[in-house]
Amino acid sequence: MTPSQSRGRSKLCEVRDSRIHGRGVYAKTAIRDTTRIIEYIGEKITKEESERRGNLQMERSQATGEAGVYIFTLDEKWDLDGGFEGNIARLINHSCDPNCEAYNERGRIWIWSIRNIEAGEELLFNYGFDLENYRDHPCRCGSPRCPGYIAGEEYWPELRRLLGLPPEDAP
Numbered sequence: 001m002t003p004s005q006s007r008g009r010s011k012l013c014e015v016r017d018s019r020i021h022g023r024g025v026y027a028k029t030a031i032r033d034t035t036r037i038i039e040y041i042g043e044k045i046t047k048e049e050s051e052r053r054g055n056l057q058m059e060r061s062q063a064t065g066e067a068g069v070y071i072f073t074l075d076e077k078w079d080l081d082g083g084f085e086g087n088i089a090r091l092i093n094h095s096c097d098p099n100c101e102a103y104n105e106r107g108r109i110w111i112w113s114i115r116n117i118e119a120g121e122e123l124l125f126n127y128g129f130d131l132e133n134y135r136d137h138p139c140r141c142g143s144p145r146c147p148g149y150i151a152g153e154e155y156w157p158e159l160r161r162l163l164g165l166p167p168e169d170a171p
């Protein structure tokens, strides 16, 4: 199925250039905590196909300098390839101090606010990456707690250890 144009859009947000990376998605109006903002739509693909497309997208993005990997993990069996124009949520950048979170609701991915967001703020969620290839994903979110690489918060203690940083709760 080709996802329809309107499904991947939302009147609450718009695309603009980001100071973190490339393009990002910004709140058009104030958004209250716990608001369902936009759906991350994509083509449902197997992990095998996802690996193949991910590698191709990575090669292309390395050659052109554009960020071109738009694969979202759906569950243990399936991923979503959201790499097309109509999927605005594919442009949401990562932050280590995010204002949004992505939730899987019966096989569909929705981006929710996790605090009140002001009009004009960039929408950001934690990509939740594990530490495989973490060196390929330096983080420029600028938050005080940022460990320097894009990773899920549960991996931060190990990441800080690998980077020779003191534990976060060290005096």
Ligand SMILES: C[S@@+](CC[C@H](N)C(=O)[O-])C[C@H]1O[C@@H](n2cnc3c(N)ncnc32)[C@H](O)[C@@H]1O
Binding pocket: 018, 020, 021, 022, 023, 024, 067, 068, 069, 070, 090, 091, 092, 093, 094, 095, 138, 139, 140, 141, 150
């Ligand atoms: C799904 S895209 C997000 C949209 C991207 N800004 C664009 O213009 O296409 C993911 C890519 O954006 C970049 N990115 C997202 N968040 C980032 C961050 N906090 N620090 C550095 N790069 C980031 C990385 O290159 C990542 O592979």
Ligand SMILES: [Zn+2]
Binding pocket: 095, 096, 097, 139, 140, 141, 142, 143, 146, 147, 148, 149, 150
């Ligand atoms: Zn960060």
